[in-house]
Amino acid sequence: MIQSTTATAPRARIESLSIAFPNEAGDRLIPVVRDVSFTVNRNEIIGLVGESGSGKTQTSLAILGLTRPPGRVTGGHIYVGDDDVVGMNEAGLRKIRGRKAAMIFQSPRTSLNPLMKIGDQIARVYMRHRGMDKATAARESLAMLRKVGIAGPERVAGSYPHQLSGGMAQRVMIGMMVACGPELLIADEPTTGLDVTIQAQIFELITEVQAETYMSVLLITHDLGVVAETCHRVAVMQKGRMVEIGPVGEIFNRPVHPYTRRLLGAMLRPDRPPGDIVPGESPSDTNSFTVGDRSLAAVSVDAWKELAVSVPEMVEFAPGHAVLAHPIRPAGSKVIA
Amino acid sequence: MSLRKYLIRRLGLTIVTLFGVIIAVFLMTRVLPGDPVSVKAGSYATPEVRAAITKELGLDKPLPVQLANYIKNVLRGDFGDSTRSGHPVREDLFQRLPATFELALAALFLGAVVGIPLGIWAALNRGSRKDAVIQQLSILSAATPVFWFGLVLIYLFYARWNIAPPPVGRLDTNIDAPTDITGMYTFDALVTGNWSAFSNAFSHLILPTVTLGFIVMSPFIKMARSSMISVLSSDYVLAAKSLGLSNREIVWQDALKNAMVSLLTVGGIVLGYLLAGNVLVETIFAWPGMGFYAWNALTGSDYDAIQGFVLTVAIIYVFLNLAIDLAYTLIDPRIRLA
Amino acid sequence: MASTIQDIQAAQPVFEGRLFSALDSVDLADGELSHRRRRPYSAIVGFKVLGLIVLLAIFGPLLTDFSPTKPDTSAILTGPSSTHWMGTDQYGRDVFTRVVHAARLDLRIAVSITALSLVCGSLVGGLIGFYGGWIELITMRVIDVLVAFPGFILALGITAMLGNTTQNVIIAVAIAYFPYFVRITRGEMLSLREAEFAAAATTVGVKRLRIMFYHLLPNALPPALVQATLTLGWGILDAAGLSFLGVGIRPPTAEWGVLVGDGAQYINSGEWWISVFPGLMILLAVLAFNLCGDWVRDRLERR
Numbered sequence: 020m021i022q023s024t025t026a027t028a029p030r031a032r033i034e035s036l037s038i039a040f041p042n043e044a045g046d047r048l049i050p051v052v053r054d055v056s057f058t059v060n061r062n063e064i065i066g067l068v069g070e071s072g073s074g075k076t077q078t079s080l081a082i083l084g085l086t087r088p089p090g091r092v093t094g095g096h097i098y099v100g101d102d103d104v105v106g107m108n109e110a111g112l113r114k115i116r117g118r119k120a121a122m123i124f125q126s127p128r129t130s131l132n133p134l135m136k137i138g139d140q141i142a143r144v145y146m147r148h149r150g151m152d153k154a155t156a157a158r159e160s161l162a163m164l165r166k167v168g169i170a171g172p173e174r175v176a177g178s179y180p181h182q183l184s185g186g187m188a189q190r191v192m193i194g195m196m197v198a199c200g201p202e203l204l205i206a207d208e209p210t211t212g213l214d215v216t217i218q219a220q221i222f223e224l225i226t227e228v229q230a231e232t233y234m235s236v237l238l239i240t241h242d243l244g245v246v247a248e249t250c251h252r253v254a255v256m257q258k259g260r261m262v263e264i265g266p267v268g269e270i271f272n273r274p275v276h277p278y279t280r281r282l283l284g285a286m287l288r289p290d291r292p293p294g295d296i297v298p299g300e301s302p303s304d305t306n307s308f309t310v311g312d313r314s315l316a317a318v319s320v321d322a323w324k325e326l327a328v329s330v331p332e333m334v335e336f337a338p339g340h341a342v343l344a345h346p347i348r349p350a351g352s353k354v355i356a
Numbered sequence: 357m358s359l360r361k362y363l364i365r366r367l368g369l370t371i372v373t374l375f376g377v378i379i380a381v382f383l384m385t386r387v388l389p390g391d392p393v394s395v396k397a398g399s400y401a402t403p404e405v406r407a408a409i410t411k412e413l414g415l416d417k418p419l420p421v422q423l424a425n426y427i428k429n430v431l432r433g434d435f436g437d438s439t440r441s442g443h444p445v446r447e448d449l450f451q452r453l454p455a456t457f458e459l460a461l462a463a464l465f466l467g468a469v470v471g472i473p474l475g476i477w478a479a480l481n482r483g484s485r486k487d488a489v490i491q492q493l494s495i496l497s498a499a500t501p502v503f504w505f506g507l508v509l510i511y512l513f514y515a516r517w518n519i520a521p522p523p524v525g526r527l528d529t530n531i532d533a534p535t536d537i538t539g540m541y542t543f544d545a546l547v548t549g550n551w552s553a554f555s556n557a558f559s560h561l562i563l564p565t566v567t568l569g570f571i572v573m574s575p576f577i578k579m580a581r582s583s584m585i586s587v588l589s590s591d592y593v594l595a596a597k598s599l600g601l602s603n604r605e606i607v608w609q610d611a612l613k614n615a616m617v618s619l620l621t622v623g624g625i626v627l628g629y630l631l632a633g634n635v636l637v638e639t640i641f642a643w644p645g646m647g648f649y650a651w652n653a654l655t656g657s658d659y660d661a662i663q664g665f666v667l668t669v670a671i672i673y674v675f676l677n678l679a680i681d682l683a684y685t686l687i688d689p690r691i692r693l694a
Numbered sequence: 695m696a697s698t699i700q701d702i703q704a705a706q707p708v709f710e711g712r713l714f715s716a717l718d719s720v721d722l723a724d725g726e727l728s729h730r731r732r733r734p735y736s737a738i739v740g741f742k743v744l745g746l747i748v749l750l751a752i753f754g755p756l757l758t759d760f761s762p763t764k765p766d767t768s769a770i771l772t773g774p775s776s777t778h779w780m781g782t783d784q785y786g787r788d789v790f791t792r793v794v795h796a797a798r799l800d801l802r803i804a805v806s807i808t809a810l811s812l813v814c815g816s817l818v819g820g821l822i823g824f825y826g827g828w829i830e831l832i833t834m835r836v837i838d839v840l841v842a843f844p845g846f847i848l849a850l851g852i853t854a855m856l857g858n859t860t861q862n863v864i865i866a867v868a869i870a871y872f873p874y875f876v877r878i879t880r881g882e883m884l885s886l887r888e889a890e891f892a893a894a895a896t897t898v899g900v901k902r903l904r905i906m907f908y909h910l911l912p913n914a915l916p917p918a919l920v921q922a923t924l925t926l927g928w929g930i931l932d933a934a935g936l937s938f939l940g941v942g943i944r945p946p947t948a949e950w951g952v953l954v955g956d957g958a959q960y961i962n963s964g965e966w967w968i969s970v971f972p973g974l975m976i977l978l979a980v981l982a983f984n985l986c987g988d989w990v991r992d993r994l995e996r997r
Contacts, residue, residue, distance in 0.1 A: 083598055087589070109603070117600030130595035134613045134688070143609070144599055192595070199599060369838070376839030384855050495988075499980040501931055503938045504954055504973025511966045522962075632846035636935055640958065654854055654941050666851040670843045 029058040029098075030203045030235040031082060031120065036095035036105075038077050038086060048093070051077050053259045055095070056333065059203060064229060064236040066246035066267070068282065069256035075239045078256070079205045081105075082237075083120055084112040099203070117148055117199035125208040127188035131180035137164075137191055138176030144198045163194040167224060186217035190224065197228055204229070205237045210245075222249055243282060247271060252339075255279045258320040261333070265340030275342040277306050277319040307347065310334055315344035359685060370678050375427075377674065381667045382426045385659060386419065435667065436660030440652065445664035449646055454539025455526060456638070456645030459564055460630040461540075466569030467626065468576050472619065475580025480607070482585060490577060498574035502633050506567040506640040513563060521559050523641045531556045564641045568633055572626050579622040583615040590614070617688055620680055627676050631669050737992075740985025747979050751801050754794030762787065762795040762948045771965050781967035783956055793972050796948040800930055800979065803864055803949075807929035810868035812922045815875025820914060822876075823883025830880070837873045845870035846932055853941050860949075863942040867932045871925045875918055882914035916994045923987025927980040934976050950976045 038052040052074040059065055067075045080086050082097055084104050097104040099119050104112065124130045132140055141160035145151045151159065157176075164172035167190040180188060189209055196204060206225065210218040226249055229236050238250060246253050247267060254264040255278065263276040274280045304322035308315060315334055331345045417425070429435070435445040471494075478490040513520040521528060526541055534545035534553040542561055545554035587593060588611055596606045638647035646665060653661035760766075760778075766786030774781045780789035822830040840848065845867075852866035934951030936942030938958075943949045945956060950972040957968025 085594065085598060087594075113600050113602060115600070116598055121600075122595075122598040124591060124595055124598075126591060129591040132592045132596070132610050132614070134617070135609065143601070143605070147599075147601055147605070195599060372835065373838050373842050376835065377842050380839050380843075381851070384851050495984060496981065499927065499977055499984055501934060501951075501954070501973055501976045501980070503935060503951075504969065504976060507954065507958060507961050507969050507973070508966075511961045511964075511970070515962055515964050515966075628844040632844040632850075635846070635850070636939065639939065650850075651939055654850075654939065662851070662854055666843070666847055669847050673844055674842050 029060045030100075031059040031237070032096075032098040033057055033078070033082070034096045034098070036078060036081060036097060037093045038074070038081055038090060039093045040090040050093070051090070051259050052081070055256070055259075055261045057254050057261060057264055059235050059237050061235060062229075062233045063251045064226070064238055064249055066250035066253040067237060067239045067256065068241060068243060068246060068253060070241060072258070073256040074259040075256050076207055079122065079207055079237060079239055082203075082205060083116050083122055085116075085122075117144070117196075117201060119201055120203040120205065121196040121199050121201040122205040122207065123189070123192045123196055123209050125211050127192045127209075128180050128183065128185060130192060131188060133180050135179075136176065137178055137180065137183070141176075141191065141195050141198060144195050148199045159198070160194075163198055164191070167191070167194040167197070168220070169194075185213050186221065189213070189221055193221075193224055193228065197232075200232070201234060203235045203237065205239070207239045208241070209238075210240075210242075218245075225249075255282065260320055260343060262317070262320065262343045263341070264333075265337070269337060269340045273337070273340070275306060275308065275336050275340075275344075276317040277304050280306070281319070308336070308344075310336060314347040316347050317342050317344040362685070363682075366678065366681060370674060373674055374671065377670045378427055378430050378667065379423065381663055381670070382423055384666070385663050386422060430667065435664035438653070438661040438664075439658045440656050440661070445661050448649060448661065449664060449668050452644060452646045452649050455643060456634055456647060458540035458542065458561070459568065459638070459643060459645060460627075460634060462542075462561055462565040463568035463572055463630060464626060466565055467572030470569070471573040471576025472580045474573075475577040475582075476584050476612070476615070478577070478581045479584030479588060487581075490581070494574045494577040494581075497570055497577075500571055502567060502571050503636040503640060505570060506564065506637055509563050509567055510640070520563050521556075523563060525642050525644055526560050527553070527556050528560075564637050564643055567640075568630065568637050571633065572629060575622045575625050575629075576619070579619055580615065583618040584611060587611045587614045617684070620684055620687070624677055624680050628673060631673055737985060737989035740982050740989065743978055744982035744986055747797060747975075747982060748801065750794055751797035754797060755791070758788060758791040758794065760788035760791040762792045763946050771960070771968075773965070774967055780971040781965075783968045784960065789953070789968055789971055792948045792953055793950070793975055796950045796953055796972065797975065797979075799860070799943075799947070799949050800934070800976075803860065803933050804926050804930045804979075804983070806864045807868045807871065807933065808922050808925045810864065811871040811925060812875055812918060814868070815872045816879040816915065816918050818872075819876035819879030819881075819918075820883050823880035823914075833876070834880075837876050840869070840873045843870075845928075846935060849932055849936060850939075850941060853936055858940075858942060858944045860943050860947070863933050863936055866936075867929055870932065871921075871929065874921050874925075878918045878921055879914045882917060886913055920987075920991045920994055923983065923990050927983035927987065930976060930980055930983070950979075 034056050036052055036055045037050060039048040039050045041047065042049055051072075055074070055078055057065075067078070069075050077086065077090070081092055082099065082104060084107060086092060092105050095105060099115050102111065102115065104115065107115075131137070138157060138160050141163055142153065142156035145156035145159050146153070149156075149159075161172045161176055164175055169175050169187060169190055175183065175187065175191070183191065204225070209225070210221050213221065222245060225236060225238075228234065238246070240246060250267050252265060253267050253270050255262050255270075255276065257276075257278045263270065263274065263279045270279065271283065274283050304319040306317045308317070313334075318331075329345045329347075331343050333341045334344045336342050433446055435449075437443065438445050438448055441448055474490050474493070478487040481487050510520070510523050514523060527533060531553055534541055534550045534557075535548050537544045537547060541557035542554060545551075545557055593606060593610050596610050634645060635647035635650055637643065638645045639651040642648060646668070650662065650665040652658070653665060755762075764787070766782070769778065769782045769786040769788075771784055772778060772782045778788050778790065780793060782788055783792070818833065822833045843851070849863075849866040849870045852869060853862055856862040856866065930950075933942060934949065934954070937944075937949050937951030938955040940955065943952055945952050953972035954969045954976075957965065957970075957972075960966075960968055
């Protein structure tokens, strides 16, 4: 188990999580998340990156028990605080949602009830989670709108979601989330489709809230620039597997997994010529290295099929930095099936 | 576009459509074969009599003039006279409107009250056996011929088991109609405290209502179910869940509210059906409404009455659809405030 | 020293655990039901029933010796029995024979109505969608007027004026459904008009009309076909309803609606079979069409 350097109890611990969906015909289960393990520690912002379809959203939905049927968690555990969310009943899940962990979504305007006024939507969160009465909740909603930086909160409180801009809607969602007071925030691509300037504001808001409340943030994004700016650690997923995880500086400077290197190589950086990961090396599907006396190869997941490989494991490459790699057996030795 | 612009446009369209409807009804009788002169004159009329009647009916004038006269008359409320009753068609229809209305409302109510909860329940239990059964019920009810179903109900409940009153009209002959307020016997009797009239009128109302209501249930079930399902899988329901709101809160505040909006479209389909199905049901039960009147007109070759009936039904239908569109603008803030 | 993947490959093939199974999916045991797994039971039932009815229509008359129209005063109003499976009516005619003969007519009516409205409606819709302009404007207003009437009432009015023949019933009901097809194909045509392949075809110099017929119309058809499956069922209901009222097909022609009408007066006195059996056939036929239509719709929408 890879631990971060802060030695306090993690906010969330995901162990060997696997999620699958049935196909159209309904006779086969297609895995979308396979054997993913990582922790989210107190007071940290951890980024979860990967292309669409890599399983990042499904992983995060599973933390709140929101895997949409017919998909289901097929293995593993997710510990939020002390409780295992996998297999928990609705009542238990409801206690966790909002209070322990909350989520903001990609498309904030469609995440709001189109027929309910903004003020009412925030208010009902206060009524449920803080037990307030209607009047108090209404007041707190206005205060919250102000807090998340919305000008003219009274007007916004009386408006409907379609009247808000994307940025404002996301602020409202952040406000609703903060109203719950969770220990863990999962932000699923919160700024996709927003202006770059608005993006920056939203992240500012999130980091502000995080700093105030010591909330942990699991930030799902495909934007490595944002990760570099805001996150402490980053985890990389490819095709349902977690392939690398570690502190941001470490990963950005010494990426081990070929997929991570490809991602970073695709990102333009002012200090490096575009396309270069390490000068002289071209991106490939494998990267071999040694740890202690073991020989290992990190292989890009889409190359696994062609290259008959051994069962991979998360290997600690450097303190806090782990990579999914396959032990390499010396040539000639057999392996028992 | 702004609300006002939308309303103006919609009203304009309605007026154009209404004119089109009047013209269409006119064309239906004038252009299609069928000789109203012979009907009125009888087979033994002399040419002079026929000429006189032709003139009287305005059929000697060129078509556009006839059309203009027709439109003029319609706008004045003159739909011609019934050859059977001798009264103006408009009066006849107006007299029978409450009976049709009572039946249509009752059937609509029954269909909605039974159909919507079933559809919602099916959506909440999607994929289960309950869902399958409800869906099958809806398919079955949509395939049932309403006239056959009415006869089956009459056979079972009247002829066989003797529970229902004779399927003739709205009241037994020995009971007097209640004081006329709306013309809807059940309502009027209830409001005036006339218990015997109410129970009698109600007992006569049941079978035709169930006949129509059973068929009408189907679109309500289908729409309630599909709209509930799509709402339940929406982003905002997911977000509401993620905030830890209870299922009850989510169903009532998010799901139902949004699902109901699309139920308005069902209203249009159902009303169209009720206006049409009324003819069949009223005829079977000898229910003295507009539909029964139309059937009598049809069998009696009472062309003015037939024409008047078709025109009236179309006008009602156009206005009802307009009302539904307007209701949408009231309910959905996205349209109202756009 | 780090080995390369080639070293790995040179080594003996390795354990392929369940974790890998070609990175692929896993077969679900039969017991594991998924939400989306749709056993097409309804469709199967629909097709079977439809098949039965078609068979009945084709071969039914061969099954009975009775005449559908000749009265038999010796067997008036007898209930279902081993000789008369569905009983006899007030003229002593065997109900089953009449029902079976009616099957032919009703199926023919359903198909005719659907074909007529589908073909005419789609053509008109496609043409006006393609060319636009005044024609489109006026046609759409005409369609609006047609749609302003409840369908059955429209058919009622038209049949009343045209006269009670089978042909008129078909025409009248087809007119009632015609607007749907116009709207559907026009809508599809509008969006397809912008489509790339139409533009591509023009650049190659293909005549516009050809483009419409060979490229656009086939693409616009699937939604129209979906509507057609609905029209099959509803068409029977409308035609039978009209005939029941006495406005459509007239007795002694054997049509299911007519048959129900024949027996309506005897319901009160308890001779239920005259109306119930034909009506049941209507229900089964419409049900079958609707179920098959649902299946067709599912398949078309999945594309």
